[in-house]
Amino acid sequence: MTHKRTIDPDLESLRDTLMGMGGVCEEMIHLAVKLLLDHDAALMDGIREREEKVNRLHIEVDERCLRLLALHQPAAIDLRLVAAAIKVNSDLERVGDQAVNIAETSLHLCRLPPMRLGDIPRMAELAAGMLKDALDSFARGDVELARSVIDRDDEEDRLKSSTFSELLALMQSDASTIQRALEHILISRNLERIADHATNIAEDAIFMVLGKDIRHGAEREAGPQGLPEDVQA
Amino acid sequence: MTHKRTIDPDLESLRDTLMGMGGVCEEMIHLAVKLLLDHDAALMDGIREREEKVNRLHIEVDERCLRLLALHQPAAIDLRLVAAAIKVNSDLERVGDQAVNIAETSLHLCRLPPMRLGDIPRMAELAAGMLKDALDSFARGDVELARSVIDRDDEEDRLKSSTFSELLALMQSDASTIQRALEHILISRNLERIADHATNIAEDAIFMVLGKDIRHGAEREAGPQGLPEDVQA
Numbered sequence: 142m143t144h145k146r147t148i149d150p151d152l153e154s155l156r157d158t159l160m161g162m163g164g165v166c167e168e169m170i171h172l173a174v175k176l177l178l179d180h181d182a183a184l185m186d187g188i189r190e191r192e193e194k195v196n197r198l199h200i201e202v203d204e205r206c207l208r209l210l211a212l213h214q215p216a217a218i219d220l221r222l223v224a225a226a227i228k229v230n231s232d233l234e235r236v237g238d239q240a241v242n243i244a245e246t247s248l249h250l251c252r253l254p255p256m257r258l259g260d261i262p263r264m265a266e267l268a269a270g271m272l273k274d275a276l277d278s279f280a281r282g283d284v285e286l287a288r289s290v291i292d293r294d295d296e297e298d299r300l301k302s303s304t305f306s307e308l309l310a311l312m313q314s315d316a317s318t319i320q321r322a323l324e325h326i327l328i329s330r331n332l333e334r335i336a337d338h339a340t341n342i343a344e345d346a347i348f349m350v351l352g353k354d355i356r357h358g359a360e361r362e363a364g365p366q367g368l369p370e371d372v373q374a
Numbered sequence: 375m376t377h378k379r380t381i382d383p384d385l386e387s388l389r390d391t392l393m394g395m396g397g398v399c400e401e402m403i404h405l406a407v408k409l410l411l412d413h414d415a416a417l418m419d420g421i422r423e424r425e426e427k428v429n430r431l432h433i434e435v436d437e438r439c440l441r442l443l444a445l446h447q448p449a450a451i452d453l454r455l456v457a458a459a460i461k462v463n464s465d466l467e468r469v470g471d472q473a474v475n476i477a478e479t480s481l482h483l484c485r486l487p488p489m490r491l492g493d494i495p496r497m498a499e500l501a502a503g504m505l506k507d508a509l510d511s512f513a514r515g516d517v518e519l520a521r522s523v524i525d526r527d528d529e530e531d532r533l534k535s536s537t538f539s540e541l542l543a544l545m546q547s548d549a550s551t552i553q554r555a556l557e558h559i560l561i562s563r564n565l566e567r568i569a570d571h572a573t574n575i576a577e578d579a580i581f582m583v584l585g586k587d588i589r590h591g592a593e594r595e596a597g598p599q600g601l602p603e604d605v606q607a
Contacts, residue, residue, distance in 0.1 A: 196590035203587070204594075207457055214447045224440055227460050231574075312545070312552050319545050323556065330563065341464075354436070357429035361437075 152219055155205050155226055156280060159233070162198040163276040165191050166233050167269060169240035170335060174265040177247035177328065180255065188244045195237040202230040221352060225345040229279060232338040236272060239331045239338075246324050246331075256321050257311060259304035264332040267297050271339035279346040290343035291355075297336040304329045385452055388438050388459055389513060392466070395431040396509040398424050399466050400502060402473035403568060407498040410480035410561065413488065421477045428470040435463040454585060458578040462512060465571040469505065472564045472571075479557050479564075489554050490544060492537035497565040500530050504572035512579040523576035524588075530569040537562045 169191045176184040206227050209215060215223055271290050278287035308322040344356050354361045402424045409417040439460050442448060448456055504523050511520035541555040577589050587594045 200587050200589060200592055200594065203457075207453060210443060210457070211449055211453055216444055220440060220444055224436075224443070224460060227457060228464060231461060231464060309553060309556065312556075313549060316546060316549060319552065320542060323542065323545075323559070326556070327563070330560070354433050356433060359433050361433065 149213065149215075149219065151205075151209055151213065152215070152222055155202070155209065156222070158198065158202060158205070159226055159229055160276060160280050162195060162202065162230070162233050163272070165194050165198070166236045166240065167273055167276075169195070169237055170243075170265070170269045170272070173240045173244040173247060174262070174269075176244050177250065178258075178262065180251045182248055182251045185244055185248055188241060192237055192241050195234060199230060199234040202226065206230070218349065218352070221349045225279070225349040228345050229342050232341050236335050236338045239335050243328050243331045246328050250321060250324055253321050256318055256325075257307070258325065259307040259329070260300040261304060261325060261329055261332070264297060264300045264304065264329055264336075267293060267300065268332045268335040268339065271297070271336050272342070275339040275342035275346065278343055279349070282346070282350045284347055284350050287343040287346040291340055294336055294340045297333055301329050301333045382446065382448075382452065384438075384442055384446065385448070385455055388435070388442065389455070391431065391435060391438070392459055392462055393509060393513050395428060395435065395463070395466050396505070398427050398431070399469045399473065400506055400509075402428070402470055403476075403498070403502045403505070406473045406476040406480065407495070407502075409477050410483065411491075411495065413480075413484045415481055415484045418477055418481055421474060425470055425474050428467060432463060432467040435459065439463070451582065451585070454582045458512070458582040461578050462575050465574050469568050469571045472568050476561050476564045479561050483554060483557055486554050489551055489558075490540070491558065492540045492562070493533040494537060494558060494562055494565070497530060497533045497537065497562055497569075500526060500533065501565045501568040501572065504530070504569050505575070508572040508575035508579065511576055512582070515579070515583045517580055517583050520576040520579040524573055527569055527573045530566055534562050534566045 169188055172184050172188050172191075175181065176188070206223050209223050213219075271293050274286050275290045277283065278290060305326055308326050312319045312322045348354055352362060402421055405417050405421050405424075408414065409421070439456050442456050446452075504526050507519055508523045510516065511523065538559055541559050545552045545555045581587055585595060
């Protein structure tokens with residue numbers, strides 16, 4: 142189910158900027174994981190460049206949200222879009238940080254012999270796909286796609302646990318793997334956090350479209366001003 | 375430097391609710407660390423109760439921010455307060471999640487023999503103090519206090535690195551410690567993230583008061599509408 146509607150050009154531009162920022166974050170994840178898998182340290186420069194770009198966009202998006210609130214005084218779904226954009230902006234900036242963390246740990250692993258990766262490649266693919274679909278659900282107002290992102294988070298948690306168990310067993314059976322296995326466990330935590338941020342974005346997309354807060358098991362509906370019925374003044 | 379000003383009662387009430395939520399998060403950190411240090415599994419119930427409270431407040435604060443934006447159309451510092459509250463609310467909810475993660479890992483450690491903690495107690499004290507001061511700086515508009523929080527984040531990172539080195543060396547010298555040392559390293563990462571959230575809150579406090587975005591090394595000033603000069607329409 143995709144909700145189409147006419148949109149203020151400034152809101153459309155805000156949404157496009159966020160989507161562009163999200164695209165840069167997706168590239169950062171792909172590069173960081175490629176650095177890990179291929180032991181290719183030269184990819185770090187491209188990641189750093191994109192980190193600076195994301196940091197600039199982070200500040201720019203916040204400024205644009207404040208300007209929209211001050212000058213346009215949006216209501217209903219438009220207000221929820223701007224409030225959601227403030228949150229999605231924070232999540233994306235932190236996704237970029239996580240990608241940098243993965244790349245820095247991987248850079249360190251480049252200097253060590255390669256080893257078993259557990260479910261890390263699968264975790265990376267799942268987290269990147271969740272982020273992509275969360276951003277698409279936000280851009281298109283696609284509630285079903287957003288719900289599918291939220292559903293996939295359990296699988297990411299399952300993979301995190303199986304990676305932990307596998308690498309712990311490896312460390313215990315072969316002490317020469319301790320440092321490398323530990324660094325791989327930290328990378329799996331970074332990937333899990335990227336999936337968490339994607340889940341947050343999907344929840345924000347649903348709230349923006351439906352005015353329904355589905356976080357923490359709540360299902361609260363928005364009234365005509367874009368506010369949950371029971372808090373309207 | 376504390377900035378005093380008259381404030382809309384609804385904004386004051388929003389700020390008080392956020393401070394109350396922050397207080398519950400501080401309690402969660404203290405209980406989680408106590409669970410770790412005292413091996414006292416009975417503390418888990420109090421942590422779970424507070425987690426539910428934080429989750430309820432998380433939804434309530436977002437609703438109140440939207441209501442304030444829709445009905446009061448705040449400007450300048452009031453607008454920046456509401457925008458900051460949306461972000462502080464997310465940070466606090468995630469601080470609560472981190473405390474729960476620490477408690478869950480500690481619950482597991484309760485069943486294993488105690489071991490060396492590295493700099494974890496110091497990291498916990500520092501992170502909890504940073505959160506407390508970040509919230510105070512937000513409540514009082516105290517820019518100097520906020521800057522002191524941001525400065526302390528480097529010390530937390532240093533302690534994270536020394537804990538990692540110490541526990542890695544322990545794992546490598548005594549295989550019987552591998553699982554426990556690994557879980558302690560994960561707890562140190564949770565504490566580092568709490569310090570990161572405190573830093574985010576301090577940055578939001580500075581932006582709220584000065585209209586200056588100091589993130590990512592930027593120093594952008596707000597104009598009369600609460601917006602950075604160069605983005606005013």
